[in-house]
Amino acid sequence: MSDSYEILSKVNSPEDLRGLGKEELPQLAEELRRRIIEVVMSTGGHLASNLGVVELTLALHRVFESPRDMIFWDVGHQCYTHKILTGRNDRFDSIRQKGGLSGFPKRSESEHDHLETGHASTAISAGIGALTAKRALGDRGKVVVVVGDGALTGGMAYEGLNYAGHLGKDLIVIYNDNKMSISKNIGGLSVNSNLSKLSNYVTRLTLTPFYQKTRDKIDRGIQGIPVLGCKLFELMVRIKRTMKAAILKETIFSEMGFDYIGPVDGHSLSRLVAVLRSAKKLDKPVVIHTVTRKGKGYQRAENNPSRYHGVSPMVNEDDKLERKSSLSYSEAFASAMMELAQEDPKVVAITAAMADGTGFTAFKERFPKRFYDVGIAEQHAVTFSAGLAIAGLRPVTAIYSTFMQRAVDQVIHDLALPGLPVVIAMDRSGLVSDDGETHQGLYDIPLFRSVPGLSFLAPGDQQEMKSMLRWALQQSGPVMLRYPKDVCPARLPALDGEIESGRGVMVHEEEGDLLFISLGAMTEEVLEAVHLLALKGIPADLYHLRFIKPLDEEHLSDLISRYPHVLLVEDGTEVGGVGEQIAGMITRRNIETHYRWMGVPDSFLAQASRAELLREVGLDRQTLADRAREMLSQRLSVLKPGGDIVLGG
Structure with a gap:
């Protein structure tokens, strides 16, 4: 931390804050803002909202x-x-970093x-x-x-x-x-406003013990008047509300x-x-x-608070946010939406206070009458979309996976049960960087794959994103897409083919003894693992599982039965995931194969980059290649998530 924090350096706890003189507080507020800007510009994070609550937080810890x-x-x-004032300033540089705050x-x-x-x-x-x-x-x-x-x-x-x-x-x-x-x-908060003065005076008056006690005493006295007391009290309440509403x-x-x-x-x-x-x-x-x-105290954030709500690390003093040369999955989705909306005027977009994050900003500008931001209200967003579909529109509702957890009942009761054609685009599915446990998108597969009548897909590149969205808009029932917060490959081998319900596509085929089955965005990582194995002279095939639901079990069973070893990879929780589902299918059909599935262990994951998270849970390309070599060298008989199954022989 810089040596220029004269007051802040003396505050390591709320007790220290309460020990400061009130004349020191304005400088402390200024130093806190500098500290937040200094760190967030380096690490990324939520900037504008934090700059806006500095004085409020100081007052809270001063009083309570x-x-x-x-x-x-x-x-x-x-x-x-709040974190800085409660003894965490020495670690504040680590915020949203792996192992940090x-x-x-x-x-x-x-x-x-x-x-x-x-x-x-x-x-x-x-x-x-x-x-x-x-x-x-x-x-x-x-x-x-x-x-x-x-x-x-x-x-x-x-x-x-x-x-x-x-x-x-x-x-x-x-x-x-x-x-x-x-x-x-x-x-009326302008300093020179007469209404401001009146508002402040009435606020001070209503907070005094004298006012509180007198008001209660008068209320009880009026209600105690025989016969007319209650009616008179109700009349006074109505008059008071009318006057108070006009003033306050x-x-x-x-x-x-x-x-x-x-x-x-x-x-x-x-x-x-x-x-x-x-x-x-x-x-x-x-x-x-x-x-x-x-954004208080940082002019650029004050002028454009939406842009500076959440920021990526800065790359130079010109205040330009780091940009990727390739499209993200969100941007690929947004591009597909724009194209399909131009083809079909019935396509409308819905989001729950995440227009920027889900990529709907351009759609909102191009089709303002076909865009609906319902606020932080995911349950309402889903059922609102159901209503739009009932009356003939084709709603596409984009919500982060972690927030879709709030709308499970609406998906079951208001979409799947009546079979309404609503598309749910679940952004930030799978492993999510930086925001930690509360924002991981690991649970959507077990939550929604059991819902009858729901189609559930996961694209692996930009072309497939558009193909899947087009397919989804042609269906007569609800469809979900899941994709991560990550760079979206422009084109992977064989993913540009026609979408067939329940079926995936072979991405890499060498007729080896090992078959990888990958889901959605994991296909790119698994393909790299296949290349690592090839460098060791080990051939491996790769099947891209487009559908989580439905699964064409006849097709998949026939494919799996050809391979002595099968390794499925998914970026969701192992418990209740696709790997578990396919294990059940192998058991029911008595397919002879050495099967293993790898996903995210049954635990909450703290903040880290996506690459760090992949390594932490063993889903990075090197670990996948290592696990494949282990499978080829031995035939274990362990029936558990992340373990191995030998079935049928």
């Missing part, structure tokens, strides 16, 4: 006593300042992290649960949940708010609004049982500290609405 007072982050990618809160990393919030909208439910447990155990510590405005597009956030309001416990929810500009026409823009939070405070300038440390200290004294649920600016 973490970890006794619990702070939950939703979504957790805005936790960088996670880019999200992580319980095993610090006592100040309480939940791995890599998926949005979960923290309010966890927070009210933690608060309920604290009170049941006699612990008077506070619970604070910081929720971004994006997370409030997810339905689970409102389920949590509804129940928290019902319980009436003293949960503090901070609504971090980083989309609202600070101007009087949208909330009262929100849905009040209707759910929360006191509402704000808007509050999220970059004014003095205002934040004052409001948080007052809210800490309340014995009821409260929402504090803070307004922050994404």
Whole structure:
């Protein structure tokens, strides 16, 4: 770390922060921003959102006593300042690197992290649960949940708010609004605004113990008036709501049982500290609405927060993001979508707050009336797509594999059961770099291959991506595609042929004793393993398994029966994967072969590059070649995932 961090170098814990003079805090905020920019430009990571919550995080750790007072982050990618202030500054350079700090809160990393919030909208439910447990155990510590405005597009956030309001416990929810500009026409936070002064005055008034006690006393007194009390109280409530809405823009939070405070300038440390200290004294649920600016302190990020939401490592001082010469799988999908949408005006695109990540930016610009971003609402996205299909459109819904976990019921109940023609494009499937356990796409195969009536495919190159998407749009039922966050090969041998339901294609054939079966993006890596074996004089064949479901078992059985040794490779969990499915087929059909399948072991994988992850789980080309040589040299009889089966003889 640079020697220029005069104040930050003195802060290794929240206690150190609380020991600083308030006059030191503005400089500390500036140093924190420099530290975050310095590291993220080197390692990559979430930049704009973290720059926007520096003052808010300082105020939280200034007022509350973490970890006794619990702070939950939703979504957790805005936790960088929190990590630095809670004793992890010396390791901050390792964030999102193999063996380093996670880019999200992580319980095993610090006592100040309480939940791995890599998926949005979960923290309010966890927070009210933690608060309920604290009170049941006699612990008077506070619970604070910081929720971004994006997370409030997810339905689970409102389920949590509804129940928290019902319980009436003293949960503090901070609504971090980083989309609202600070101007009087949208909330009156301009320094010179008369409405701002009135809003601040009323906020201060409603936080005072005198106001709270007086309001409660008056409410009880009115309700106690014989005959007319209840009706008079209801009338006063309606009048108060009307007036409050006009002055303070009262929100849905009040209707759910929360006191509402704000808007509050999220970059004014003095205002934040004052409001948080007052809210800490309340014995009821409260929402504090803070307004922050994404990218605060870094002009380029302020001007273009979307571009600087998540950044790759920079390659030079001209601030140009590193680019790959080849298309990624997401870009190959986006290119195919553009071409097919021009051919068919019924093709529409749906995403859940991931237009850029899924490659839909160009589609949105070219076909704005055929593009739908539903926010962080994957369950809604799937069933919304079902409705589009019911009425005659051809929806293609692109969602990250890790987030599709949230919509399993909708796929089964709302797509597969009625047999609706919806295409689900699962980006970030398989091994996912940098973001760690919460973002791995390892579970989609076991989750969805058991769903009746669903076709499930995995492309291996750019041409096959387009062919599979075209095939999917011609089907009368639901279809899923899965592909990774990685460079997509322009063209692999034999993958440009016609798509036949349930069948794959032979990519490399030398009539050897060993057959590799590979799935989707793993075909390129396995082909390299085949080449390594060839250098040793060992011939091996390679079959590219296009379909996860359906599988043409007659065709596949006939193929496997020709080989003494068969090794299947997939980039999903071994438990419940394709390898396990084919093992069952071999057993049922009593095929005589030495069969082994290799996938990801039954464990969570921390952050690392895709190449590092492949090596870690033994799916890199060299390890695959080594395992193939082992198979050829011995015939083991071990029936287990990742092991060997000798069947039929």
